[in-house]
Amino acid sequence: MNSIFSGTRLRDMIRSIRACKTAAEERGVVRKECADIRASINENDPHDRHRNLAKLMFIHMLGYPTHFGQMECLKLIASPGFPEKRIGYLGLMLLLDERQEVLMLVTNSLKQDLNHTNQYVVGLALCALGNICSAEMARDLAPEVERLIQFRDPNIRKKAALCSTRIVRKVPDLAENFINAASSLLKEKHHGVLITGVQLCYELCTINDEALEYFRKKCTEGLIKTLRDITNSAYQPEYDVAGITDPFLHIRLLKLLRVLGHGDADASDLMTDILAQVATKTESNKNAGNAVLYECVETIMAIEDTSSLRVLAINILGRFLSNRDNNIRYVALNMLMKAIAFDDQAVQRHRVTILECVKDPDASIRKRALELVSLLVNENNVKQLTKELIDYLEISDEDFKEDLSAKICSIVEKFSPEKIWYIDQMLKVLSEAGKFVKDDVWHALIVVISNASELHGYTVRALYKAVLTYSEQETLVRVAIWCIGEYGDLLVNNVGMLGIEDPITVTESDAVDVVEDAITRHNSDMTTKAMALVALLKLSSRFPSISERIKDIIVKQKGSLLLEMQQRAIEFNSIVDRHKNIRWSSLVERMPVLDEATFNVRRAGSLPASVSTMAKPSVSIPNGVAAAPLVDLLDLGSDDIMAAPSSSGADFLQDLLGVDLGSSSAQSGATPGPKAGADLLMDILSIGTPSPAQNNTSSIDLLSTAGINNNPSNALDTLSSPAPPHIATTASAGGMFDLLDGLSPSPSKEATNGPAYPPIVAYESSTLKIEFTFSKPSGNPQETNVQATFINLSPNTFTDFIFQAAVPKFLQLHLDPASSNTLPASGNITQNLRVTNSQHGKKSLVMRMRIGYKLNGKDVLEEGQINNFPRGL
């Protein structure tokens, strides 16, 4: 209409854009058009607005920015003519969304148009409001809309009903205002009004319990009648879709009945007949009929138990599942997942068909089917289902392998009847899809293998065979080299052969080949290479005859571009060199059985790091650090390396490598970091290089440690150890000490039970011993209750006994009175202390103390500093 004005017409613009050969050309045309439109907007000629906005909408659809046209929409909406309002509202809905502030400016125009005399203008306003209104607009205009639900023209009534749907979604508080108006719509004959009215009631029922009760009481029977009428109605060309009268209305009625019947036996009872009728009479050869059946089945499954109906529903789903139409099969799979909840057996009957769907060429169907299969697995069918899935894994698309292998792993882990089966299946998965397997899965596999001592030989041989064929599967390679490192001797000697195995001949050199291959392959990642290096170190002791060759492989890694590898290579090389001088073989002994419980807890919880440091068992006795851990290191075999708490898969890996992540944090006292590996290596190295004793304090402390260490096993180790204390070096003390944490026998228990603090011996002299036990009041991590027990080691009674203590500023100390001030020979008294640590988590407790008492009438004074509080208090 605007052809007589300046600028191109909409049609011409679309043509010239379509004529563009390149994206750059198109951008040029659009830029020019936008410039023209901006200029025209600035001239503010009302005649051009209509066309400008139409052009802008087209440009918007092409993906160009058009925000400068937003105000034009508002102007068009505010103009009196219908054509302007029509395009203005269209532009508003297209160019703006409900979060834009500009939208608020239109509220007033909307209000006027909702009261307009022309019903089509009212319709435009309702439509815009229903599509993009914000919560504020909903509140402002709700009364207008509510009134329009009763409007004389059905076109307005239905629009007002859907507009109300949006309003109550945005502002649920308004729901009750609409209940009456909505229920009046249910009596309508006009299908549009009825459909929208039912929709509004459904919305109200899901938002507001009062509405639900109201509609359940007042409308259930009416709705059932309406549904019966349209189900039985004669052919109506206006509403007929493939032989069904108004499937849209059918579906909405069934949906509303669903919420009314759910949780209410009486209402459910009322609708049984009509649901049975719909379920049996609806034509299922066309999509429209199936859409109605779908909704009917959903309703049957949701309402209160009517078992005969459920049989019908399951039968419909069975028919759907065998349908040739992919769409129908897809929805069948989807709904069978819900059906499992009430009739597992019925769904199990379709297992074979469902399993076929896992192999469907259609990704959407495969995904649904896989979900469903994993719900169908139980102890009885796990072997068969797993076999099917693994067989399919071999031939499935690459992009489906990730989902599929993850599901298989979770099924196998959950339902595995025995370890050997679990190991077998996991090896198959790793062989076929090892590169898709997540870390926690192969970590779990290693834990299981470690715990299945009777299968070590079998497993390492199976892995050896698998890795020869599937060397490109990274995680398979990792598990294989770990096992070869640990159980290499079982591999070459065919130890622990099971009846089902064929003997294989593997030389020591063959075994090393596999590891060498992994470490030299250019596409092995850092983790694999690091694991290979550790495996080599272990093999050098398992296979002394070829330790020179192993050493050569290790030495080559000195040239690695990865710092970590370089450093380890140097250190390991040094260990291999010097191994004849020390009892080093225990250093590379087979890793102790990994603790499944700890691993599972850690895997499930992925505990935050802070928690795990808290849980870290602390036997830290800074005074007496050095000896015990060293002894433990040399006596490695008996303890549980896995117990060192850490929080993630990565940490776990570090553990596998024999590295305690925590060590760096302890060593530096503050910063936990992933570079811990190196620290540990440092520690190992320093053992291999015995340096002369040089530190007086450390040896003195060593002696005292033996005396006061209250951890019996450590004390025992210390006492029984042949290790001369002079090995201690100050440089390595901290790190080695932390190894102790990882190695002490009980930490796994503590890791799972949360923080528990071992008692300490705070002070000991020839006459007096002080023990502290700790407890934490719940709710305040900063506070610690300490019970001090004073034990008289002398044959005489102490009188006027007094205990005094001082703490640094970041602590607050409160002392309760002691139980007595007389300490009889070999007797004890107790006293409670309460310490508040304002730097909890950052600093440990520390305390100076002074004890005064009279012995045989003479004043005795003893003093000391307590540094060996458990960490984390």
Place this chain on the structure above:
Amino acid sequence: QIHFVLLVSRQGKVRLTKWYSPYTQKERSKVIRELSGVILNRGPKLCNFVEWRGYKVVYKRYASLYFCMCIDAEDNELEVLEIIHHYVEILDRYFGSVCELDLIFNFHKAYYILDELLIAGEIQESSKKTVARIISAQDQMVEAAKEEAGSISYIIAQAS
């Protein structure tokens, strides 16, 4: 609830977008890019549903155009196929065997018709006849206004 409606050509050109849930302009273009990539690359004879970001997208191809509607995971996909078909039939009646070019040059008409079919992402009218009647009543109002404007400008032109 339908969250958005999308018409994309086989070449990936957007022919219509309608948003019933809040998406910023940036999200909108991302959604369009992502979905047209997935849907245009799906082979024939596969099912018409794509699972996407926890939602389901129901799509159907008519000639060179893909009609897509995004719904909640628990909604009735089969019904949405019917809604799409319903819309296509109304377009077909309105334009007289509709083709992509009709929807390019008269994109606003396609929107007007959609607005008579869906509000707030819910179906509004199950009768194609009723939709056609309401649309033509409004088209007539626009024509009448045009004529009026035309005649006035004609008069002004005559007078000057």
